[in-house]
Amino acid sequence: MGRRLMGSFSCGSFRLGVFSGQSANFVALRRHRFSSSAHLRSSGYWDDFLTKDKDKEPRKPIESYRRITAAKAAKEKSPPRCTRMLVRDFIDDALYNPNYGYFSKKAPEDIDFNSIKDNYAFMNHLAQLYKEVEGEYNDVNDIARQVWHTPTELFKPWYGYAMATRMVSEFKRDPRGASELVIYEIGAGNGTLMVNILDYIKENEPELYKKTRYNIIEISTKLAERQAERQDVRQVSMRHECVNIINQSIFTWNQPVPEPCFFLATEVIDNFAHDLVRYDITGAPLQGVVLTDEHGDYQEAYEHLNDPLISRFMDLRSQTGYRSPLTKALWKRKVRSWFPFAPNMSPPEFLPVMCLQLFERLNEYFPEHRLIISDFSKLPEAVEGIDAPVVQTRYKRNMVPCSTYLVQPGWFDIFFPTNFELMRDMYNLICAKDGKRAAEVMTQKAFLERYGNVAATRTRSGENPMLMFYENFKFLLS
DSSP states (O other): OOOOSSBBBOOOOOOOOEEOOSSSTTTEEEEEEEOOOOOOTTTTTTTSSOOOTTSSSSOOOOSEEEEOOOOHHOOOSSSSOOOEEEHHHHHHHHOTTTTSOOOOOOOOOOOGGGGOOOOHHHHHHHHHHHHHHGGGGGGTOOTTOOOOOHHHHHTTTHHHHHHHHHHHHHHHTTOOOOEEEEEEEEETTTTTTHHHHHHHHHHHOOHHHHEEEEEEEOOOOOOOOHHHHHTTOOOOGOOOOOOEEEEEEEGGGOOOOOOOOEEESSSSSGGGOEEEEEETTOOOOEEEEEOTTTTTEEEEEEEESSSSSHHHHHHHHHHHHHHHGGGGHHHHHHHHHHHHTEEEEEOOOOOHHHHHHHHHHHHOOOOTEEEEEEEEEOOSSOSSTTTOOEEEEETTEEEEEEEEEEEOOTEEEEEEOHHHHHHHHHHHHHHSSSTTTEEEEEEEEHHHEEEEOOGGGGTTTSSHHHHHHHHEEEEEOO
């Protein structure tokens, strides 16, 4: 459930092999015939994304391409060309570029679960919500670029109430005896979770509410404005004066927060950019780079590992005892390499390097935090690779997944599953030191059964969509 996948679409073709051409720095190159120069036309949506054969046209030498990061690309008004970017920078730019990135949101109405007959009726109601939202996007060829309903939005206010119950419970049993309930949330979207949490505390814990401070760290200027509007449109008596919205990325945060606090990231880390590695027949990792030529065609190239963040991630991961499935039974790959046309690299593996950066920042600037992260633990119809993302858009009211992440920035959602058990172990190595309690992983169903009001989301048949849907969600709690 969630960002439901329907249909399929295979984008482009690939060519893989040892690359000894224009740049000796690249070990191998994988070419993808998918243009970043597409525009929407009435002749057919997908026609514009597929490029014509340009092999006969002269190409600029790859060594002349600019090496840029997502931060540099953020200054561009359109997707840059003749560039080389680490995979994490390419994905980050496709999702978060302020001029052409993917993100904008539309929230659904509150749902009266007790009036719904059963799960089948719930799905019909949900389909109607999608239809209503997509009706507002007819001016762009019936495509709703960002129509997805998350647990926070679908099951409001009850999902937020469960979060609040968890925090109030932990606050009361905290031996440090904090004088204030301080909350930080990243990626707050429409501000729904913030409103639901504070409504619950105000109604059920009025004395604690008086000493509650809620801070939202929001990278998107538009979403930061929308979160503030959630307060403005409410009646004066229902507004929460304890909210502080900070228009900033958590990855540029540099202000120490010494007091105990809760740190929330719900449905956020799935959109964290990932890096990509493949392994040669010796098991040595090669880091992925995306090349964009002058025509807007994308190519994957591979370099010997030299990026500090990827190296740091792999070193810490090895300390947990985790070993990539792609580096097991290397003897089989070596034997296979003796045969003609054998692949010289493993399938891809996507690395959640930005989660590592988040944990490091929490450890440095929020040393007394307690963490609540919830997100996808697995995803169907992902692209090829270990921990690979789903790449999709909506077209004529159907969810259409693609077979590659090398797609037009701004029109496709790219979201990843999380290996919560690995993230727990890495988090504990970084943050659970000096006697601090180690983090734990919990399924969403178990979390909601413990902290949620499950009666409020039960249908007349006795079924409970809040417990039965999003079974591929987990929580990381500290």
